Amino acid sequence: MLTIGSLGKKTGTKVQTIRYYEQIGLMPEPGRTEGGQRRYGDDEVDRLSFIRHARQLGFPLEAIRELLDLSDNPDRSCHEADSIARRQLKQVELRMDRLKALRTELKRMIHECSGGNTADCKVLEVLRDHSECLTDHDAIGA
Amino acid sequence: MLTIGSLGKKTGTKVQTIRYYEQIGLMPEPGRTEGGQRRYGDDEVDRLSFIRHARQLGFPLEAIRELLDLSDNPDRSCHEADSIARRQLKQVELRMDRLKALRTELKRMIHECSGGNTADCKVLEVLRDHSECLTDHDAIGA
DNA sequence: TCTAAATGTTCTAGCTGCTAGAGGTTCAAG
């Protein structure tokens, strides 16, 4: 049986984060000692590893909740898990496209900066005048 | 003189967002009508456009605060604005690298999914067993 | 001039995914 601290170490998760996952129902309520401390078994190690791995792949917690659900029901169709992953892939590709446009614009901004004072700073000028931009970069919230 | 709504329309900003910017000191407190409604002039249109444009380029609000500061002082060195932009470029490139690794992994996951039921779903399997991953993808918070 | 709709106001709370701190309790080694 593991304490919350050891579970955290084993899975690379902060203690607070584990409690948070429990709070939002992503991790089950574990058994407790008489004194009220949490104790975990192998199942919980697996579950938390799964969650962490999915997080590393950028899946939002709600998607992970669905994936865990699917994982808990081995007789359901693989199709759903597949489509969640595809959705995530799309998100990643979308963000990449946006970042690519941003990078282009930022590079151009910096490249054209010749030093001197801010009165004729290219960086500030570009920010002031959107019409100088070549790409569509609506990255807010990207 | 513009109402907050018209300013919002002109700059593509939600009304609440403008008030939020005022609250955190990014936008100045504007003049008010006798009844207490905000009224804006051209300066504010420029300033808000600047902010929005920088947000579209992914600059965090604190960086934008610095950029606005620089923009307000035309005799200061351009160097600072340049280094803020370079910092932002680095962030963007870092995020792109991470996303690239994610995309690789997600594609592999999906590609190997053959349909069937979740018991032998590749997507879930990969999530369960980190050792199957080829790339380092520590994207949490990316 | 009156009225009604549109837009404005403040205040509070919520979103994601944690993270940190206060103030107190339990556990395990020595």
Add this chain to the structure above:
DNA sequence: CTTGAACCTCTAGCAGCTAGAACATTTAGA
């Protein structure tokens, strides 16, 4: 039996907004 590390709960905070409640003002038409 003591001590100190690790645990407990609870609350609040981060970015960057967004939404809603409950009320006031403005403006255009009748």
